[in-house]
Amino acid sequence: MAEAQLCGLQDEFTCSECLGTLTDPVTIPCGHSFCLKCLTDCWDQSQECSCPQCRHTFTTRPELNRNTLLNEVIKKLKKTTLSSPPAPPSQNYACPGDVECDFCTGKKFRAVKSCLTCMASYCQIHLQPHYEGDALKHHKLVDPDRNLKEKLCEKHQKSLEIFCKTDDLCICMMCVVTGHKNHEMVELETEREDKEKQLGATLSDIKRGLEEREKTLKETRRTMEEMKVRGELSKRGEPNQK
Template identity: 85%
Template sequence: MAEAQLFVSQDEFTCSVCLDTLTDPVTIPCGHNFCLKCLTDCWDQSQECSCPQCRENFTTRPALRRNNLLNEVIKNINKTTLSSPPPQYYAGPGDVECDFCAGKKLRAVKSCLTCPASYCQTHLQPHYEGDALMHHKLVDPDRYLKEKLCEKHQKSLEIFCKTDDSCICMMCVVTGHNGHKMVELETEREEKQKQLGVTLSDIKRGLEEREKTLKETRRMMEEMKVSGIGRQHF
């Protein structure tokens, strides 16, 4: 008897909060599945407990336990899918390559600022399964990952030192910037964007004023020409 094949949609194993494949899947009373961390963060930030997908409210916050069966199904599907990756999974021009693939490189799905390295789906799994790696900072694939590391300590640049006007890592904070004025890099970036927005608005306002003055000057010149021509004709 031929072995039956089960065809499932990838959407069935996608978390509707992060829109990625379920990690540590949990099933809530309404029947919908989410990543344990996604749902926990969602409920921690809200005054009520409701399903992010169907919006059903729960008077008592349900206890969240990993759905081991669903977790195993997702693991097996990932292994089966990635054991013979289709051509579109291989890194092409403009893609970020997995740093750990031997031979033909697969396309990276995440870059880790803590490691630092880029990973395909297969080599990324230890970051989701091992306690030692679960707290690493994962970002979208970044080909310029090395440029975002401290040259001295090879750690991710997370702090902006206002005193030295430079981006530094946490190790730099401890070893060489004692007493300096510092903020998180993201905070400084947002502040710079605001300043840039104000500057661009000022430039735009200045250009509009110049355009207005130029139009007024042209209008006056036209009136003078008309007036001069009228006197000459008279």
């Protein structure tokens, strides 16, 4: 029973840096765990010490000590895995056509959400800080989007949040104060909903027009058939039948 539970928790013991099972696991003050080597390499290559998963920054570099309890649990997990039938290939890796996680290193996981505030895409593992941290939980998450750069203002590199009706243009908050003062503006989402309503009304008008044309065409064909029949009857000298 315990072994089965460990197998089910295998993803919980995955290092978000190498995406493999934790080796010599270390847990840092923010609560996240990594392979000792992965975290050491990450910090050695950076000018600041921050958690690769939640981005929490430490003023001084924390001392890294192996999490003995977690290491023992992982040993049991590996032993159970070796004695169990081979698991099917992971379904989380990004395939051609998928949106990749921007924070995975090496072989990338499939993104499950894109953040319009961070302008980045996240796999399930790297998305967790958006649900757990107060600083990120108000960010706007959408389905994975590979065209996030198109949603950035070319001038200020900020997300496009406002629609300027005066200039018929999507703009960022910096544009509002620098070049669109006193213009008529609405939130981008509001404008999108209005455009969808207008498009729906236009499509309904087109559909009614097509139905009217189809009706007129059928009546024209019926009239032409009647005229053809009458013409043939006249040639035969037979009285026309109404």
